[in-house]
Amino acid sequence: MPLELTTGIQLYSVRQQMAKDFEGTLAAVRAAGYLEVESASLPKKPASEIRKALDQAGLKCVSSHRSFTDVTRDLDATTEFEKTIGVSYIICPGPGRKNPPASGTNAAPLTVDDWKYNAEEFNKAGEKLKKAGINFGYHNHWVEFQPVEGKVPYEVLLELCEPDKATFEMDCGWVRVAGQDPAVLMKKYPQRFSMLHVKDFHLPPNVSFATHEEAKVTELGRGSIDYRPIFAQAAENQKITHAFVEQEAFDIPWQESLKVDADYLKSLSI
Template identity: 35%
Template sequence: MPGTQQPYVAECNLTPVASPFERRQFLKLGATVLSAGMLPNFASFASATSSPQVGLQLYTLRDWMAASVPATLKMVSAVGYSEVEFAGYFDHSASEIRAILNGEGLRSPSAHFALDKMISDTSAILDAAQEVGHQYIVIPYLSKEQRGTHIDDYKKLAQQLNEIGEACKKAGIQLAYHNHDFEFERRQDQLPFDVLLDETEPGLVCMELDLYWTVKAGQDPMTYFNLHPGRFKLWHVKDMDANGEFADVGTGNINFEAIFAQAEKAGVEHFYVERDRTDNKLQTIQQGFLGVSQLLG
């Protein structure tokens, strides 16, 4: 299978290029944290909170990934994560990514790929996904143009997703769709997210439910678990502060305990810590690992 370099996929239209300061900051931190003297601290932390199911969406560390994919994945593994979800390969081939993952004892059940690329480069992306070992390919975001202006635009999207999902299924991969809050904005008295759930085939398209964006939109994830049991195979776990902004998992006000109690009904298989913007990446991924580990008991 060819080692196809895949384009970076950005959520929320954030620029995925590390600034010179960010690169210097990461490389300095990496040289310190990944030294032999610091690794035992991470190992002790991971041992005390270990859960084989905790994953990290690497979009959280996109600036570090831009600086060094191997160093970033080494740090992620040292914190204790066993799974990662990619949002771009950052100039590495699929075979190189697989080798780095193997070297760090990591696996990558899923990855984000932009809708337009999934339409134009389906075969190449599926080849790369098989090479890395992804079981899911996730459509992460819709541009304003892709969202359109009418509910019928989402009905057309649902059919597109069914078609892409069929191609994925033939390759032994499951297609998933990741939500933000705009899928819950009413159009012609319908919610786009409901249309996507109702008009995609469960066997072809599942959902990666972003818990933050769902709650941000005023929706109850558990209502969707009851309406569509088994459809939510992947979760993004990020918290919300009192002002409705991002917070590290376990430090905000989202009732994760109640949500996680319904995990079996939801059908979730992979839990990914994520925070779209953070001033302290290392603290965010440590707190996220701790918070989700505790929720999984």
């Protein structure tokens, strides 16, 4: 595993399997070769039960994805829950809105003002979580790279989120879908990224911005994304603490897919 990291996986990968058999799915994740997990789409259970199941499976949950509402309006309850799980990071995987639309109405595209509002809220959340011994961060998809009013939202966040309050978890797959290069971003913004999501897609040649139809999910090493230069750049000027496989969907049996991904990371050299 590059950077001497522990092999990890984002549990969103097995959201459907967890809903049917939580403990059995965790055992399969461990059997595929993972030791660390990042939580998302967990079943509705008390934190103590989830922690017990993770411990029994031999998995350590080091990070959790929580919604914008969870990390703003419901931050106290979110913090208590995640402290029981034992995480070091709470990550928000999507933006909120300064003025949410009325129920039943279509939301307009986010404005630069919305993105500035997100940065303000993330700084507040990060400051509070820091006192609880937890790091706060933001996870991108592709929308953050679509220019708005002449600005790139991701760059707005990187500029306005204070480094001591908010880190960034780069989803390398979605960065590539958006036509960007994860290594170039890391070089431009040294020390801002502390975690990576690692996934692969079959992408059109010289992609500038792929649609969901064009970006075909596959296993690591079987698609268009070469992770060697990405990890090489991370080793040069980032402090990456964790990297998580995220398998958006399965095109082969899921347990086989997870093992292909784990084996790829373990054999990857930079």
